[in-house]
Amino acid sequence: MTTLQNVKYNADGLVPVIAQDTETGSVLMLAWMNAEALQATLRTRRGTYWSRSRRQLWTKGESSGNVQHVKSVSLDCDGDTVLLAVHQTGPACHTGTATCFTGREIG
Amino acid sequence: MTTLQNVKYNADGLVPVIAQDTETGSVLMLAWMNAEALQATLRTRRGTYWSRSRRQLWTKGESSGNVQHVKSVSLDCDGDTVLLAVHQTGPACHTGTATCFTGREIG
Numbered sequence: 076m077t078t079l080q081n082v083k084y085n086a087d088g089l090v091p092v093i094a095q096d097t098e099t100g101s102v103l104m105l106a107w108m109n110a111e112a113l114q115a116t117l118r119t120r121r122g123t124y125w126s127r128s129r130r131q132l133w134t135k136g137e138s139s140g141n142v143q144h145v146k147s148v149s150l151d152c153d154g155d156t157v158l159l160a161v162h163q164t165g166p167a168c169h170t171g172t173a174t175c176f177t178g179r180e181i182g
Numbered sequence: 183m184t185t186l187q188n189v190k191y192n193a194d195g196l197v198p199v200i201a202q203d204t205e206t207g208s209v210l211m212l213a214w215m216n217a218e219a220l221q222a223t224l225r226t227r228r229g230t231y232w233s234r235s236r237r238q239l240w241t242k243g244e245s246s247g248n249v250q251h252v253k254s255v256s257l258d259c260d261g262d263t264v265l266l267a268v269h270q271t272g273p274a275c276h277t278g279t280a281t282c283f284t285g286r287e288i289g
Contacts, residue, residue, distance in 0.1 A: 076285070076286070076287060076288075077286045077287070077288060078288065079288060091198050091212060093200055093209055093212065095209055100207030102200055102202055102209060102265055104258065104263075105198060105200065105258065105263040117288065117289045147287050147289070148287065148288045148289050149283040149286045149287045149288065150283070150286050150288055151211065151212065151282040151283050151286065152275050152276070152277050152279075152282045152283075152286070153282075156211075156212040156282070157288075158209055158283045168259050169259070170259050172259070175258040175259045175260075175263070176256040176257070176258050176259075176265045178183070179183070179184045179256045179257050179258065179259070180183060180184070180254050180255065180256045181183075181184060181185065181186060181224065181255045181256065181257055181264075182224045182254070182255050
């Protein structure tokens with residue numbers, strides 16, 4: 076176990092967050108959270124992030140309906156990355172693919 | 183498919199990289215690559231990263247022996263996150279746990 080107090084945010088007050096599908100094991104996406112987004116995620120159990128382009132909180136699925144039901148939230152050994160285990164409703168990627176990495180192999 | 187030319191590095195010339203164990207499906211760690219580290223990873227098929235603290239390239243396992251054999255390299259939909267599928271030799275975390283997230287649940 077670890078605690079919220081151990082999260083180390085970067086100079087912009089953000090931490091990278093990996094969302095992994097708890098049923099398939101697929102890595103769905105990487106997004107960013109500030110402290111408010113992380114607290115909202117823990118409270119509501121819906122994946123909630125900070126949009127760096129729009130500069131606002133967003134709950135995954137608020138427009139698409141493809142929400143993330145959060146099963147667990149873990150912090151890595153040095154406190155600067157978060158891993159969410161989620162039940163993903165529908166495709167995770169805004170392009171319509173199952174994950175943001177589907178079919179995007181470099182090598 | 184996508185190409186190396188589509189990678190978008192941040193202001194520091196870095197991209198976050200998720201390493202996932204191809205056998206267990208576990209998310210092992212998040213680290214960072216610059217263009218040189220990514221090219222080295224593709225060429226050598228060993229997970230090679232940029233250490234932000236030491237400001238140098240490092241190949242995972244160069245001191246511990248716990249190397250990563252890279253099976254595939256994928257880029258996400260907006261080009262700013264890399265996902266490695268790896269065969270991880272030994273524990274991935276420098277603390278000795280299987281992954282950097284093992285036993286570090288917040289909620």
